[in-house]
Amino acid sequence: MLNQLHKSVPELEEICRTLRLDILAMIRAAGSGHPGGSLSSVEILTALYFGIMKIDPQEPCQIDRDRFILSKGHIAPALYAVLAERGFFPREVLNTLRKLGSPMQGHPNMAHCTGLDCSSGSLGQGLSVASGLALAARLRGASYRTYCLMGDGELQEGQIWEAAMSAAHYGLDNLCGIVDYNGVQLDGTTKDIMNIDPVADKWRAFNWNVICCDGHDLTALLSAFQAAASCKGMPSVIIANCVKGKGVSFMENQAAWHGQCPNDAQYQQAIAEIEQRRL
Numbered sequence: 001m002l003n004q005l006h007k008s009v010p011e012l013e014e015i016c017r018t019l020r021l022d023i024l025a026m027i028r029a030a031g032s033g034h035p036g037g038s039l040s041s042v043e044i045l046t047a048l049y050f051g052i053m054k055i056d057p058q059e060p061c062q063i064d065r066d067r068f069i070l071s072k073g074h075i076a077p078a079l080y081a082v083l084a085e086r087g088f089f090p091r092e093v094l095n096t097l098r099k100l101g102s103p104m105q106g107h108p109n110m111a112h113c114t115g116l117d118c119s120s121g122s123l124g125q126g127l128s129v130a131s132g133l134a135l136a137a138r139l140r141g142a143s144y145r146t147y148c149l150m151g152d153g154e155l156q157e158g159q160i161w162e163a164a165m166s167a168a169h170y171g172l173d174n175l176c177g178i179v180d181y182n183g184v185q186l187d188g189t190t191k192d193i194m195n196i197d198p199v200a201d202k203w204r205a206f207n208w209n210v211i212c213c214d215g216h217d218l219t220a221l222l223s224a225f226q227a228a229a230s231c232k233g234m235p236s237v238i239i240a241n242c243v244k245g246k247g248v249s250f251m252e253n254q255a256a257w258h259g260q261c262p263n264d265a266q267y268q269q270a271i272a273e274i275e276q277r278r279l
Contacts, residue, residue, distance in 0.1 A: 071126020088115035124157025153185030215240030
C-alpha cells in the first residue's frame with residue numbers, strides 16, 4: 001500500500017544522523033566515493049522519503065508511486081542509505097558499495113538496485129527524465145508526483161535548461177525540482193568555475209515557481225515541498241541552501257571532499273562529530 005509517513009522533526013533529525021553515519025561507513029569500506037555532496041543532501045532526502053513521497057518499499061514498482069530522480073548520481077551513497085533506512089533492502093547491503101557484483105554501484109543502476117526510478121551518473125540528464133515522467137503521468141491521468149534532485153554545479157549543463165524550458169511549456173505542476181545549492185563543486189566554488197547566480201531569477205525566467213529555503217531545516221523543507229504541491233499550472237523548484245560536507249567540520253565547504261575517502265583518523269573524527277550531535 002502506498003503511504004506517506006508523518007514522522008516528527010526529532011524523529012527525522014535522528015534519521016539524518018543515522019544516514020550520515022551510514023554514508024561515511026559505506027565510503028570508508030569502499031575506499032572511494034563522494035562524501036561532500038552526499039552529506040549535503042541528507043535532510044532533503046529524509047524529508048522526501050520520510051515525510052512527502054507516497055511509496056511502498058514492499059511493492060516498489062506500484063504504478064501510482066511518487067518518483068524520485070537523482071540527477072547528480074555521484075551522491076549515490078546518500079540515496080542508498082535512505083532507501084535502506086526506508087526498508088527497500090537490508091542495511092547490510094550498504095557495506096558492498098562499489099564492490100564487483102554489488103547492487104550498490106558508484107552511480108545508481110536501476111537494473112540492479114531496488115527502489116530506483118532511474119539510472120544516473122552523467123550530469124545534466126535527470127531533469128529531462130523527470131519531465132518525461134511527469135508528462136507521462138498527465139497523459140495517463142495518474143496522480144503521482146515526480147521529484148528531481150540536482151547539484152548547483154550541475155546547472156552549468158545546458159540540458160538542464162532545455163528540460164526546464166520544456167517542463168514550463170507543458171505546465172508540469174506535478175514536477176518538483178530541487179537544487180542542492182551548496183556553492184561548491186568538483187574542484188572549486190561554482191562562483192569561480194562558472195557562476196550560476198542569480199540562480200532563483202534564472203528559474204523564474206524559465207517560468208518555474210521558485211521556493212527558497214534552508215536545506216538543512218527539516219521543517220522548512222517539508223513546508224517547501226507542500227507549497228510546491230499546492231502550486232498549479234507550472235513546475236516548482238526548491239532552491240535548498242546547503243553546506244557541502246554538512247556535519248563534519250573538516251569537510252564542510254571544502255571542494256577537496258567532493259570525491260575523497262577519509263583515512264582512519266579522519267573517519268573516526270567524522271563519526272565522533274556526528275555522534276556528538278545526539279547529545
